[in-house]
Amino acid sequence: MSATITILAQHLLNGVLIGCAYALIAMGLTMIFGVMNIANFAHGEFYMLGGFVAFYLVSLMGLDYFAALPLAVAIVVALAIVLQHSIFRRLREAPMMTTTLVTIGLSILLENAALLLWGPQPQSIPTPFPTKPLSFFGVYTTPLYLFCMAVTAALIVVGHVLIRRTRMGKAMRATFQNKESAALVGIRIDRIYAYAFAFGAALAAAAGAVLGGFIPVEPATGGIITLKAFVVVILGGMGSFVGAIVGGLLLGLAEALGAGYMPTGWKDAIGFFAVILVLLFRPEGLFKRV
Amino acid sequence: MHRRLRMLSLANVTLHRGRTRVLDDVSLVVDEGELVALIGANGAGKTTVLRTISGILKPSTGTITFRGKPIQGADPGAIVRLGIAHCPEERKIWPDMSVQEHLELGAFIRNDGDVDADMERIFETFPVLKERREQLAGTLSGGQQQMLAIGRALMSRPSLVLFDEPSLGLAPIMVETIGTMIAGIRDRGATVLLVEQNASLALRLADRAYVLETGRITLTGPAQAMIENPEVHRAYLGG
Amino acid sequence: MRTLKLVLAVAVSLAVAPLATAQETVRIGVVQPMTGPVAYDGNIYVNTVKMLVDDLNAKGGVLGKKIELVIEDGACNPAQSVNAAEKLVVRDKVVGLLGAFCSTSTAAVMEVAKKHKVPLITGISTAAQLTEQGNPYFFRAVATTPMLGNAFGPVLPKALNAKRFAFLTLNDDWGRSMQASYPKAIESGGGQIVANEFFQQSDLQFLSQITKVKAANPDAIVLAANTQQAVALSKQIRELGVTVPLVGEGAWSSDSYIKLAGPAAEGVYGLVEYVYTIKSPINEAFVKEFQAKLKENPSKFAGAAHNVLHIMVDAIGRAGTTDPEKIRAALEKTDYNGLVGNIKFDAKHQAYGQTVYLSLVKNGVPDVVETAKIAKP
Structure with a gap:
């Protein structure tokens, strides 16, 4: 392969890797927004907690890596259920301004709790994968990157199937599209809220636990993740699952290619520029809510 | 006259929205097998009556009993499980879900094995829905969406169906079809409480009727007597 | 009631203490971030100067008096750093200031130093413009990028x-x-x-x-x-x-x-500018003590603390007085041999001559x- 094509292929691979992670995180955010009408500014903190708990389990408790990942997600989900039950369940009828302020407060609380528990040091989760990179015709990756891509892609597919095909997934979408008629067929909205919040937190925590192998996690990581997730969700359409998936991949690829072929200082600007364009010409996002 | 079983009764139901009294001491009864109409002008509170029965709104005072048991204050999920289906105003379909998914979710509270058979029965009644079972509900015509909303309500196998303005926004020929359909539901043994602004349709279908004016029941009687009542005629039948 | 009286008595004695001891010690003020984003590195700096002041005092201090450190948290925040420096100069009457880590905070503290005519040395802030302002009370003992x-x-x-x-x-x-x-x-x-x-x-x-x-x-x-x-x-x-x-x-x-x-x-x-593996007797002694007392290897922030504290104390000794104006003049004539070799200040008070x-x-x-x-x- 010629050098130009190799480099392009490398950029595309980087973009898909990061894009899958963006998509996974944004799916959770869009679900919480769509079902509960909550703009969850604490979403990135679930990612951060997923990473930290996985680190704690592997590094400090000596748990097997592959056992630690699902356990870390389960622990974060348990926390999300407690938060939903004690805070958000009471705010069902509250205006969005109130819930938004509550989620901002929650994000500060969780970040500082992590700071107290684990300190400000960035941590990488030790993985059993060999660190030696793999080369395919000059395009480099590592077993860990491939694992991340496989897990995030699989979770996106699983999430999508759960939402499209299962009874609970259909009930969620119905709640999403019209809460009143969902309640009238007997869907318990309280329970759907709890599922949506737990499911959203699970996806973010899974992303944090998996990516924590090569992107060090620290208490402040959550803020950046939340920002990226909102970019994706606005890009893809608030409350659209397909939009979150396509938007996540698009942002990942746009950042990779943009940074690859434009001055790298512009990398972050690309996502925001895309959002401004979308808001100007398609304020409902690329996809409607589904 | 044969004494029927009392199915639903509202006694002195009052409901406030903020400081406004939206329902004022409303009392009404629906007996088993009846088709009862609730008519009145726009904004009289008809929709509020239905929403209060199905648990979306909680009455300030008064009691609602279903088959002798009080249900006021229960949540909608519990009420639909007792056998009350509510086919809401403006259809409230889920625009990005398919026809089939609507009917499946209509049976959300059921876990018996007859759901598929019931779905076939709905499709027999509304063949057009069968043709479009994979289509998204948002792409259906107004009349088809109304059929879908009715089908969804029936999928819970209710003993009492609350219809809210089923004729709203439909072409005259479609209004007739829906009317026939509702009469058919009653004829197959279900009980119906029908809210309609189209009073002539409602009174033609109903056994008995109530007139609601600014939150108060002002008149009640057999539907035929209502049609002949000059007051009703002048106010609601446009004559 | 007895407890309250006791608390009051302690509070009064604490408030009076600085005045009572003002004659007996030489006070040096430190403004470093002990909370906030760079708290970890700021604390290393603070622990280092504390350790070194104990050593200096064991050897007799300076001008025949003990050195007393007064430490305030600037949190890498300009406003908080200014408050801290004001407190140190006005309340504690320090004769010189060490600080303030982040360049933006140092830039703010520089103005306090100039206003009260008290010398300030930084060993960490590298923003080039700091020494371009011609502030006569500011000295930088670290190389810029x-x-x-x-x-x-x-x-x-x-x-x-x-x-x-x-x-x-x-x-x-x-x-x-x-x-x-x-x-x-x-x-x-x-x-x-x-x-x-x-x-x-x-x-x-x-x-x-x-x-x-x-x-x-x-x-x-x-x-x-x-x-x-x-x-x-x-x-x-x-x-x-x-x-x-x-x-x-x-x-x-x-x-x-x-x-x-x-x-x-x-x-x-x-x-x-500093790494703990430098081969020199002075550094080896420093590393040994640091490892024993603080249980890690000194970072470049510890090295910076070592430099600025000694440069300040050296200037006080040469000035022969605690008059800040005279200390400032002595700082200009610095010719200090320390962890990283010889350090002098140029006309803009930028250090040079040291080894990197x-x-x-x-x-x-x-x-x-x-x-x-x-x-x-």
Whole structure:
């Protein structure tokens, strides 16, 4: 392969890797927004907690890596259920301004709790994968990157199937599209809220636990993740699952290619520029809510 | 006259929205097998009556009993499980879900094995829905969406169906079809409480009727007597 | 009631204490971040000066009096740092100030020093403009990025056996000043610049930038990053199959970086003002005491603390008085031999003459492989 094509292929691979992670995180955010009408500014903190708990389990408790990942997600989900039950369940009828302020407060609380528990040091989760990179015709990756891509892609597919095909997934979408008629067929909205919040937190925590192998996690990581997730969700359409998936991949690829072929200082600007364009010409996002 | 079983009764139901009294001491009864109409002008509170029965709104005072048991204050999920289906105003379909998914979710509270058979029965009644079972509900015509909303309500196998303005926004020929359909539901043994602004349709279908004016029941009687009542005629039948 | 009286008595005695002891000790004020984003490094600085003051006092202090440290938290926040400095000067009557870590905070504290005519030394803030303001009370005992570049640039091509250099730095004052000042010096040593790339403070992964740098086919990559990003950066560079030497300003020779980056830290070069492996009697004694008392290897912030404290005490001794104006005059004539060799101040009060170090991590230890001297600007 010629050098130009190799480099392009490398950029595309980087973009898909990061894009899958963006998509996974944004799916959770869009679900919480769509079902509960909550703009969850604490979403990135679930990612951060997923990473930290996985680190704690592997590094400090000596748990097997592959056992630690699902356990870390389960622990974060348990926390999300407690938060939903004690805070958000009471705010069902509250205006969005109130819930938004509550989620901002929650994000500060969780970040500082992590700071107290684990300190400000960035941590990488030790993985059993060999660190030696793999080369395919000059395009480099590592077993860990491939694992991340496989897990995030699989979770996106699983999430999508759960939402499209299962009874609970259909009930969620119905709640999403019209809460009143969902309640009238007997869907318990309280329970759907709890599922949506737990499911959203699970996806973010899974992303944090998996990516924590090569992107060090620290208490402040959550803020950046939340920002990226909102970019994706606005890009893809608030409350659209397909939009979150396509938007996540698009942002990942746009950042990779943009940074690859434009001055790298512009990398972050690309996502925001895309959002401004979308808001100007398609304020409902690329996809409607589904 | 044969004494029927009392199915639903509202006694002195009052409901406030903020400081406004939206329902004022409303009392009404629906007996088993009846088709009862609730008519009145726009904004009289008809929709509020239905929403209060199905648990979306909680009455300030008064009691609602279903088959002798009080249900006021229960949540909608519990009420639909007792056998009350509510086919809401403006259809409230889920625009990005398919026809089939609507009917499946209509049976959300059921876990018996007859759901598929019931779905076939709905499709027999509304063949057009069968043709479009994979289509998204948002792409259906107004009349088809109304059929879908009715089908969804029936999928819970209710003993009492609350219809809210089923004729709203439909072409005259479609209004007739829906009317026939509702009469058919009653004829197959279900009980119906029908809210309609189209009073002539409602009174033609109903056994008995109530007139609601600014939150108060002002008149009640057999539907035929209502049609002949000059007051009703002048106010609601446009004559 | 008795407790209340006791509390009152203690409070009064504490309030009176500074006045009572003002004659008996020489007070030096310290403004460092002990909370906030750089609290970890700020605390290392504070613990170092505390340890060293104890040593100095054991040897008799200065001017026949004991040295007393008064420490305030500036939190890397300009407003809080100004309040802290005001308190130190007005309430505690310190004769000199050490601080304030972050350049923006130091810039703010400089104004307090000027207003009250009290000398201030920083060993950490490297923003070039600080010494360009002609503030007569401000001294900087650390090289700026352009000075480091001028010192190291000419030796890098040979030391790294590299011709083609790519830059990948943080997109802030520091990183941009590095990319502006290093290239000329590197070219003078026979090198050539093949890529200039940046990343943001908020970036968690650098795959695009690394791919782009890789495409330029460099022999070495010059980096600027703090600990968190340095760890991710060096790991990801290796993961994308780039094997050329890495050389950086920032965290690259610190214990915390080496521990967190693990194998990815091996073979990484650091461009530093201080590293604990310097071979000299004075440094070896310092490291030994530091390891014994503070249970880690001294970082460059500990080295900076060592420099500025001794420079201040040396000036007080030569001034022969605690008059801040005379101390300021003595500071201008500094000719101090310490951890990093000889330090003097130029007319703008910028330090020069000290040695800077090229370190190379081998088996988790940053060895000194090359040194350079900071030229008089």
